[in-house]
Amino acid sequence: MSLTYLSRFLGKLSGIFSKEKKSDISTLEQTLLEADVGVKYTNFLLEKVNNNPENLNKEILKLVNIKMPDTNPAKPLIILVCGVNGSGKTTTVAKLAYMYQKKGSVLLVSADTYRDAASQQLDIWAQKAGVEIVRSQKGQDAGAVVYDGLNKAMTKKIDTVLIDTAGRLHTRSDLMEELKKIKRVVTKLKPSGPDLSLLTIDATLGQNSIQQAKIFAQELGINGLILTKFDGTAKGGAIIPICAELKIPVLYLGVGEKIEDLIEFKPEEFVAALFTD
Ligand SMILES: Nc1nc2c(ncn2[C@@H]2O[C@H](COP(=O)(O)OP(=O)(O)OP(=O)(O)O)[C@@H](O)[C@H]2O)c(=O)[nH]1
Ligand SMILES: [Mg+2]
Numbered sequence: 001m002s003l004t005y006l007s008r009f010l011g012k013l014s015g016i017f018s019k020e021k022k023s024d025i026s027t028l029e030q031t032l033l034e035a036d037v038g039v040k041y042t043n044f045l046l047e048k049v050n051n052n053p054e055n056l057n058k059e060i061l062k063l064v065n066i067k068m069p070d071t072n073p074a075k076p077l078i079i080l081v082c083g084v085n086g087s088g089k090t091t092t093v094a095k096l097a098y099m100y101q102k103k104g105s106v107l108l109v110s111a112d113t114y115r116d117a118a119s120q121q122l123d124i125w126a127q128k129a130g131v132e133i134v135r136s137q138k139g140q141d142a143g144a145v146v147y148d149g150l151n152k153a154m155t156k157k158i159d160t161v162l163i164d165t166a167g168r169l170h171t172r173s174d175l176m177e178e179l180k181k182i183k184r185v186v187t188k189l190k191p192s193g194p195d196l197s198l199l200t201i202d203a204t205l206g207q208n209s210i211q212q213a214k215i216f217a218q219e220l221g222i223n224g225l226i227l228t229k230f231d232g233t234a235k236g237g238a239i240i241p242i243c244a245e246l247k248i249p250v251l252y253l254g255v256g257e258k259i260e261d262l263i264e265f266k267p268e269e270f271v272a273a274l275f276t277d
Helices: 002-009 019-023 024-036 038-050 054-064 089-100 118-129 142-157 172-187 204-220 235-246 269-275
Strands: 077-082 106-111 133-134 160-165 194-200 224-228 250-254 263-266
Touching: 002 038, 002 204, 002 224, 019 172, 038 054, 054 235, 077 089, 077 172, 089 106, 089 118, 089 160, 089 194, 089 224, 089 269, 106 118, 106 269, 118 133, 133 142, 142 160, 142 172, 160 172, 194 204, 194 250, 204 224, 204 235, 224 235, 235 250, 235 263
Parallel strands: 077 160, 077 194, 106 133, 106 160, 194 224, 224 250
Antiparallel strands: 250 263
């Protein structure tokens, strides 16, 4: 992925730190605040910059460069995708399926048994990505669907399983329990559990997403973030407080509604793009 491609999606944040502006602390402060870096990390960064703008890239990189999750090499690689309603889970599962099918076999599991036609929506994506799917019916037990899906994946020696879940507010404890149950079901077939438990975050919410993400992380153990709808936001700077507060790596950015609209988030490239004029 080239820097220019990434910087196209960084909205207001890309290219703002030209050499002149970097040396102008009040412009820098305003720019960081406008990009939704937030008061706390704007002040933090201004202090670290300490009249030496060269420090800025280094300090931002320290905040966003978080250790990647370890995955268990035993097949299948199991990826669980969760998040609040409408945050882009199903679309992200489809995009990941498209990406992973280039490397091996993929099975989608539709564990959204709440919403009408959720399984049909995923089925359409499965066809587009050219991958297999285990469908479900509305009202079915999500844990049972996941169990069936993993059994099928084991039997067919599938490389990657992607589990789509129902949207839920982090404040609904019954629904959070269902996600924990899905995780327990996974451990019956792969004792180390899901390799990646990913949270989709709607990037247009900016910093407002931090609190919900914290609760998902505490309740469920999230080891990767995907910021969706990054194409439509001027709040890309929120990546900085999100990473700094959650200490969970951002793995991908969703940059559109199409199946190929997913880019890998690379901290060094992100910081470099910020400083591209
Ligand atoms: N522009 C843009 N739109 C996106 C992106 N990701 C998802 N969307 C759109 O956001 C809307 C919701 O996406 P879904 O994938 O259905 O979200 P969900 O989290 O599965 O929704 P529920 O299952 O209802 O909770 C759809 O209209 C998607 O096309 C993205 O990266 N960019
Ligand atoms: Mg969905």
